[in-house]
Amino acid sequence: MEFKAIGYVKTHARKLPRHWSVSDVEGVLELLPEYVPGLRNIEVGQKIMVLFHFHKSPAFDESYFFQTPPNRNESRGVFSICSPVRPNPIGLSVVEVLDKKDHRITVKNIDMIDGTPILDIKPWITIEQDCPSS
């Protein structure tokens, strides 16, 4: 199946935290202008999920089935870790909206590198609550 970028992550940070949950880095989700209408109802202060392409990852092969995460001492199966090297290199980060203007959403909690292609934005749903928007 084929997917296309709906925009790109912009950030000046050159050193990124290993995960969004420990990141205070700010950046911008710069969507292609044609997608602006889809951003209605995204509000400052909300947390949103960003799906993106790990576009710099090496191709997956069987040597990557077990990987040792940066903050662990043991290797784990690839589907139990957040590694960017996976059979389908799709990443997911939860970021907080700081500002929204036209096709640009300023966010914090960035852990993606500058230029990362964005695939989708979804509402953030916690396990305890019903989806507010399904």
Next chain:
Amino acid sequence: MEFKAIGYVKTHARKLPRHWSVSDVEGVLELLPEYVPGLRNIEVGQKIMVLFHFHKSPAFDESYFFQTPPNRNESRGVFSICSPVRPNPIGLSVVEVLDKKDHRITVKNIDMIDGTPILDIKPWITIEQDCPSS
């Protein structure tokens, strides 16, 4: 960018809840046998995130930028709802592991239709906690 199925969702349910957060439906994530090694550390009782392809969705066009979710009275921007009709038709569900055997993971909280192509499995991270596996 191109992605490929790593397996398929199997369920006997013919009527599915509108969202995993309100679903008790059981089913099986049947991975292709080659991906079994990657399932190490997935344990019964865990919640896991499943990324999948909304393979039955119509192609996205501008008439889908605003949609009215089933349990709402107002239309919302596509990036603020969980609709299967999106610029990149990628879905995300959080399911609980009931059993794991070889390449088959039995889960509950299914909201995907039988035959749905699976793209990725990731650990479920709540907003309050550090990623346990990054």
